[in-house]
Amino acid sequence: MPLFAEGNKKYSHINKFCPRVDAKEKVTGRADYAADLVFPDMLFGGSLHGPYTHAKVKRICVEKALAVPGVRAVLTYKDLNKPFSWGYYTYMTEILRYEGDVVAIVAADTKHALEAGLEAIDVEYEELPAVYTIDEAMADGAPLVHENNEDCAGNIWSHARCKVRKGDVDVAFTDCDVIVEREYETQAVEHLYLEPEAAVAVPEKNGCMTVYACAANPFFGRRWIADSLGIPRSKARLVQTTIGGSFGGKEELMGLTIGRASLLADATGHPVKMVISREESIVCSSKRHPFKFKYKAGVNKDGKLQALQVTLIEDVGAYHMHEFMSFRAVVHAAGAYVIPNVKVDILGVFTNTVTSGAMRGYSSPQIIYAQEQFYEEVAEELGMDFLAFKKSNMLHKGAIHPCGQELNEEVILPEIIENLCAKTDFEGKRKKYANQTGDKRKGIGMSIFHRGCGLGNESIDASAAYICVHDDGSVMVNVGLVENGQGLHTAYSQIVAETLGVPVEKILVNKVDTNTILDSGPTVASRCTVMGAQSVRKAAQELKSYLKETAAMMFHTESPDQVALEDGMFILIGVPDAAIPFHEVCNVHHWTGGQSGVMNWYKPPKLSFSCKTGFGDAFPTYSYSVCVAEVEVDYKTGEITVEKVTSGHDVGTVINPETSKGQIFGGIAMGQGFAMMENLAIKDGKIRNKNLDTFMIASSMDTPEMEAILFECEDKTGTYGAKSLGENATEGVASAIINALHNATGERINKIPINKVKMFELLHK
Amino acid sequence: MVNFRMSENIKIAFTLNGEVVNLEVEPDQTLLSALRDNLGMTGVKEGCSIGECGTCTVIVDGKATKSCIALAAAFDGREIVTIEGLANGDQLHPIQEAFIEKNAIQCGFCTPGFIMSALAYLEKHPRPRREEIRKAISGNLCRCTGYEQIVDAIEYYANEMEEAQ
Numbered sequence: 001m002p003l004f005a006e007g008n009k010k011y012s013h014i015n016k017f018c019p020r021v022d023a024k025e026k027v028t029g030r031a032d033y034a035a036d037l038v039f040p041d042m043l044f045g046g047s048l049h050g051p052y053t054h055a056k057v058k059r060i061c062v063e064k065a066l067a068v069p070g071v072r073a074v075l076t077y078k079d080l081n082k083p084f085s086w087g088y089y090t091y092m093t094e095i096l097r098y099e100g101d102v103v104a105i106v107a108a109d110t111k112h113a114l115e116a117g118l119e120a121i122d123v124e125y126e127e128l129p130a131v132y133t134i135d136e137a138m139a140d141g142a143p144l145v146h147e148n149n150e151d152c153a154g155n156i157w158s159h160a161r162c163k164v165r166k167g168d169v170d171v172a173f174t175d176c177d178v179i180v181e182r183e184y185e186t187q188a189v190e191h192l193y194l195e196p197e198a199a200v201a202v203p204e205k206n207g208c209m210t211v212y213a214c215a216a217n218p219f220f221g222r223r224w225i226a227d228s229l230g231i232p233r234s235k236a237r238l239v240q241t242t243i244g245g246s247f248g249g250k251e252e253l254m255g256l257t258i259g260r261a262s263l264l265a266d267a268t269g270h271p272v273k274m275v276i277s278r279e280e281s282i283v284c285s286s287k288r289h290p291f292k293f294k295y296k297a298g299v300n301k302d303g304k305l306q307a308l309q310v311t312l313i314e315d316v317g318a319y320h321m322h323e324f325m326s327f328r329a330v331v332h333a334a335g336a337y338v339i340p341n342v343k344v345d346i347l348g349v350f351t352n353t354v355t356s357g358a359m360r361g362y363s364s365p366q367i368i369y370a371q372e373q374f375y376e377e378v379a380e381e382l383g384m385d386f387l388a389f390k391k392s393n394m395l396h397k398g399a400i401h402p403c404g405q406e407l408n409e410e411v412i413l414p415e416i417i418e419n420l421c422a423k424t425d426f427e428g429k430r431k432k433y434a435n436q437t438g439d440k441r442k443g444i445g446m447s448i449f450h451r452g453c454g455l456g457n458e459s460i461d462a463s464a465a466y467i468c469v470h471d472d473g474s475v476m477v478n479v480g481l482v483e484n485g486q487g488l489h490t491a492y493s494q495i496v497a498e499t500l501g502v503p504v505e506k507i508l509v510n511k512v513d514t515n516t517i518l519d520s521g522p523t524v525a526s527r528c529t530v531m532g533a534q535s536v537r538k539a540a541q542e543l544k545s546y547l548k549e550t551a552a553m554m555f556h557t558e559s560p561d562q563v564a565l566e567d568g569m570f571i572l573i574g575v576p577d578a579a580i581p582f583h584e585v586c587n588v589h590h591w592t593g594g595q596s597g598v599m600n601w602y603k604p605p606k607l608s609f610s611c612k613t614g615f616g617d618a619f620p621t622y623s624y625s626v627c628v629a630e631v632e633v634d635y636k637t638g639e640i641t642v643e644k645v646t647s648g649h650d651v652g653t654v655i656n657p658e659t660s661k662g663q664i665f666g667g668i669a670m671g672q673g674f675a676m677m678e679n680l681a682i683k684d685g686k687i688r689n690k691n692l693d694t695f696m697i698a699s700s701m702d703t704p705e706m707e708a709i710l711f712e713c714e715d716k717t718g719t720y721g722a723k724s725l726g727e728n729a730t731e732g733v734a735s736a737i738i739n740a741l742h743n744a745t746g747e748r749i750n751k752i753p754i755n756k757v758k759m760f761e762l763l764h765k
Numbered sequence: 766m767v768n769f770r771m772s773e774n775i776k777i778a779f780t781l782n783g784e785v786v787n788l789e790v791e792p793d794q795t796l797l798s799a800l801r802d803n804l805g806m807t808g809v810k811e812g813c814s815i816g817e818c819g820t821c822t823v824i825v826d827g828k829a830t831k832s833c834i835a836l837a838a839a840f841d842g843r844e845i846v847t848i849e850g851l852a853n854g855d856q857l858h859p860i861q862e863a864f865i866e867k868n869a870i871q872c873g874f875c876t877p878g879f880i881m882s883a884l885a886y887l888e889k890h891p892r893p894r895r896e897e898i899r900k901a902i903s904g905n906l907c908r909c910t911g912y913e914q915i916v917d918a919i920e921y922y923a924n925e926m927e928e929a930q
Contacts, residue, residue: 019865026873027861029808029848033874036807192908194812194820195874244810244874245908278813485872485909658868658914665911666871692817692906700899700912 002415004654004710012567013497014720017658018504020490022483025242034198034214034241039271042200043072044114045264046274047102048121049283053352053685054130054143055096057103057123065106065120070113073267074121076104080263086220086227087321088146089252089355091259096125097145098318098352099686100253100284107264107272130352131155132685134292134315137349145318145350152350157316159323160348162330165614166404167341169298172307176298180378184295184370185751188315188680189288189673191359192697195244197276197285199257201225201265209265210237211258216246216484217522218512221258228259229266240512243484247670248358248524250484252321253285279690286357287680289314289325293370297378298341305378305393307341308334308402312367316348317355323348324458327611328525329363331618334402335371336413336450337393342402344614353685358524360667364451364731365674369752372447372735377748387427390448391417395624403609405617410713413448416626416648419709420446424628424646433743439635442643443744447627447732452619453717453724454527457607461527463520465535467496467543468597471590473583475502477509479536480520481528486726487659488528494655495533495719499540501565502582518601526724529655531604531620533719539600546598550589554580621717623724624650627671629704629736633744638760641704642672642737648709652723657710664708664729669698671733677702679753777841781806782850790837796830797821799837800847808848808877812906819905822878823847829885831904848877851884860884863922864915871909878905883919893923 009015025031050057062074077083077092085091093101104121108114129143136142137155146152151159173179199213209229215221221238229236238258243250257274264272276284291314298307310333314325326346333344361368379389395401397411421427429444436442455461466478477496483489489509497504510516520532548560551570555563555578564571570585572578590596608616630644645668654660677696681688689695715721738749747762754762774789781804790799800806800823809832810820816834823832824846851858860880863869870876879902886901887893893901898919899912907915 017868020868020870022873023865023870024857026870026876027848027857027864027880028852029806029877031873033807033810035811036801193874194818194872194906194908195810196812243872245872247908275811278815278818487871662868662871662910662914665913666909667911669911670908691815692813693815697906697908698911699903699906700916701903703911703913706911706913 002412002650002711002713003419004657004712006657008712009653011498013504014494014655015653018490018494018656020487020659021493021504021509022489031242033195033244034200034212035275037200037212037241037273039200039202042271042273043107043109043268044111045105045107045261045272046114046118047260048104048118049099050096050101050103050125052096052125052127053099054128055125056128057094058126059124060103061122062104064122065117068113068117068120070109071106071117072109072270073107073264074104074117075263075267081230085256085259086223088319089256089321091228091256091263098354100354105260105264107268130685132351132353134313134349137351145352155350157320157348157350160314160316160326160346162326162346162611163614164330164333164342164344164403166402169307169309169341169343172341173298176306177301178299178381179296180381181296182374182377183750184293184373186291186366186369187753188290188354188356188682189359189678190282190680190695191247191249191285193245193247193249196278196281197250197254197257198274199261200271200273201261202271203265203269208235208237209262210239211262212239212241213254213258214241214243214250215254215258216243216250216482218482218514219480219519220251220255220522222514224255224259225262228262238514240482243482246484247360248362249285251286252355252357253281278692282690282695283687286355288359289316289356289363289366291366295370295374299378299382301382303382303384303389303392305337305339308339310334310344312346314346314348315351315356317351317353319355320348321357325358325363327458328452329367331403331452332364332367333371335375336395336448336624337402338395338399339402353682354687360670361727361731362525364727365671365734368447368449368731369735369738372449372732373738373748376739376742394448395450403618404615409621409715409717411624412650412711412713413624413626416624416650416711417448420626420628420646420648424630426628430743441633441635441744443631443633443740443742445629445736445739445741445743447735447739449732450622450624451724451728451731453621453623454531454604454619455525456619457609458525460521461531462601462603463532463535464518464599464601465539466517466597466599467539469543469547469586471587473506473586475500475507477507477536478517479509480512480517481532482512482523484523486663487656490659491529491655492533492536495536496540498720499537500544502568526726526728529722530718530724531602534602535600537719538602539598542598542600546595547585547589550592550594551580551585554585554588621715621723623728625728625732627732627736629733629740631737631740631744633741633759635763638756638763640676640741640756640759644705645733645736646707646709647729648711649725649728650711650713650723651725652715652718653712653721654710655722660710660725661708663726665706667729668706668733669703671730672704672737673698674753675734675737676753676755775838777838779840779842780844782846792838794837796832796835796837796840800832806847806849810874810877812874819878819882820875822881822905824881824885827885827888829882848880859925860922863918863925867914867918867921869910869915869918875905875907879907879915887923891923892927895920
């Protein structure tokens with residue numbers, strides 16, 4: 001029975017609601033965000049940005065700034081031991097490559113002195129020719145964003161290359177009855193986590209540097225500390241503070257801020273706090289990659305897809321840190337369909353504009369917007385109903401994925417589609433809306449999509465967990481992945497509770513301190529429950545086996561196998577009333593020298609897909625989702641109203657239904673923004689809407705009626721059968737809205753976002 | 766620009782979470798800065814500094830107020846409640862309990878502002894319809910929740926209060 005209902009799966013602590021374990025500190029305002037921290041003798045740090053998108057610093061003079069009362073340090077690129085930071089980014093630079101680049105950093109006693117110090121720095125620039133769009137960057141003789149960079153061919157970044165090669169598309173196209181070609185385009189999108197980046201660097205007496213930061217990737221944070229100061233990683237420590245949202249974004253600017261604060265703390269010998277303003281955060285932080293897509297499909301009259309060729313071009317902006325996005329993009333380019341011949345290529349192009357990076361979906365929201373509209377257009381060309389077309393080509397158990405992987409786990413797309421169609425009266429409304437007249441017209445649209453769970457062969461998906469019990473029976477858990485709002489500490493608490501057989505109240509999951517746990521990689525890719533929790537489960541299992549030995553001794557039985565742990569009590573199996581409370585066993589365990597703590601490690605089995613061959617198993621398993629959007633369009637004004645979004649997700653096993661639904665609701669709002677509202681007004685590489693008065697995200701008056709539907713299946717890959725959800729929640733929303741707009745108006749939208757003005761122009765062209 | 770102080774500090778006093786506090790503020794200092802930097806009320810957040818996101822919302826004389834665009838010096842003699850003033854030690858305010866029960870929290874950065882806006886509104890409009898709740902909190906932004914469970918929590922709290930009467 002795929003529809004989730006509490007008790008479907010026989011668990012005690014997961015698969016049911018548990019209030020968030022971090023809720024109390026958050027509702028009382030006591031949670032420790034980085035900007036809230038205060039240390040004795042702490043200074044304030046800040047950065048000076050240049051006025052150009054591409055320029056060279058001809059002269060920089062810091063004397064006047066140093067003379068400002070209260071200014072303690074002014075650093076420029078001349079004070080660095082190497083030009084680039086870890087990755088291509090620069091802490092301070094001589095060559096400005098985008099608006100967010102920094103030429104100097106200052107530490108001062110007060111915020112006023114900091115401001116005055118930054119203003120007193122005297123800089124003379126030589127402006128350089130720049131490129132702002134993919135087309136400009138790829139033109140012959142285009143100015144280079146990165147001169148003398150061996151990783152670039154012109155402005156094309158060689159590390160962004162990846163591909164899919166399955167069958168032979170060229171041969172297959174010649175045999176196809178119908179060929180359909182379309183192009184689409186998407187915009188840069190700002191994460192807009194409500195908490196802007198902040199960090200406090202604290203020099204330690206033993207020569208170590210500790211930085212407290214809202215870093216979504218604490219181990220990258222540690223790298224930036226060590227890299228900026230040229231110290232070994234063993235002397236660099238990153239302590240995670242409460243994170244006010246990330247969505248993939250608190251990585252690059254966060255890392256640079258960690259590095260810059262470290263440099264200032266090192267130069268002054270004082271703790272230095274750097275709090276990024278909203279404007280600085282919008283201008284400097286990475287964005288969801290803008291994409292251009294070229295889709296070409298070959299299909300036979302029977303409606304079967306035979307061949308697909310896709311070219312993806314991503315604008316990576318001025319800098320880029322990781323090439324993995326290309327992997328995810330090509331693997332998902334064909335969507336959740338069976339296609340025998342597939343060819344996908346991707347290009348990453350540098351421009352003198354805002355940098356691109358991970359944002360909730362890591363290419364999938366863009367790709368699904370294009371592909372789910374494209375397949376409707378293919379069905380249209382065939383004269384077929386799009387849903388019948390999609391269903392007849394859809395992935396199923398045992399099918400071969402477009403990248404060549406045999407899908408051996410359950411694929412419950414038919415069940416999800418059937419449920420959502422019934423719930424929304426999809427086909428009835430679709431027919432009803434087909435021939436509307438009048439000013440206000442309604443539409444209903446659907447997207448069908450999948451997501452590779454965890455990192456797959458994008459990167460290493462290994463992670464650590466340390467669990468110990470104290471002699472009073474309380475349980476402490478250290479992990480390497482971060483709570484950033486998604487509910488990870490609650491999920492981990494429930495998973496430890498399930499494994500150990502003790503209530504959630506006994507368990508404390510700590511925020512990441514890089515000195516207390518092994519590098520577990522970034523908190524990205526919706527990997528932290530499906531894969532990241534495996535080490536948590538393993539550590540709890542191992543710890544339980546040690547505790548059972550002590551319990552067996554206390555029961556005077558030889559075999560720990562005779563002992564079970566249920567509801568906080570050790571029991572002797574088959575012996576009524578033989579029960580010892582958990583805390584009593586923990587106490588004896590401690591005082592008899594039992595091992596009270598376990599560090600464990602989980603690394604998923606190796607997969608075969610590589611960007612060199614473009615073929616093979618790309619992810620350990622996949623999540624499957626369907627999204628239905630209902631809209632109304634006003635022909636007089638172009639006004640678009642999203643009336644309802646119904647979003648159904650196969651998450652394998654639901655760990656916590658309410659936090660899962662919270663992900664889906666938030667994902668709907670973000671997906672709606674991607675489709676309709678969120679547009680950075682970038683002119684000549686500069687962002688014009690730098691704050692929330694001009695850059696709009698949905699308020700409580702803008703979001704549609706929402707319904708989140710959870711589905712489960714039996715898939716043994718992830719922790720307790722759980723699969724990914726965080727990113728899936730936002731990925732298919734835009735395409736469902738865009739397809740609904742087509743149902744309402746008959747218009748195809750090949751570029752998003754689509755707002756009222758653009759809709760009006762489209763309707764009255 | 767070296768002379769960055771505009772003029773002398775100003776002495777003010779206001780009631781903060783039920784207690785009178787005396788403080789000296791700079792003429793151009795915001796209420797947000799006074800609450801956070803002078804008084805340690807770090808539950809009041811800074812998200813945009815231009816009065817758009819609502820994370821800095823506090824209640825002044827019963828009215829939800831965005832403290833990032835208010836000058837501290839103007840609050841002499843006023844009565845201010847921040848998120849820190851709601852719980853009594855470990856005893857949470859019922860609206861805080863409602864936010865937990867209805868899973869209205871994710872990253873938590875916007876949470877204090879939503880709670881203050883909701884409380885100020887419900888004080889004067891105890892039986893709101895769902896649409897009215899949505900309107901009442903539309904000055905507060907949230908990027909995580911899509912607002913659904915926040916509205917659930919406020920509605921739940923309002924119903925609880927009504928039943929209690």
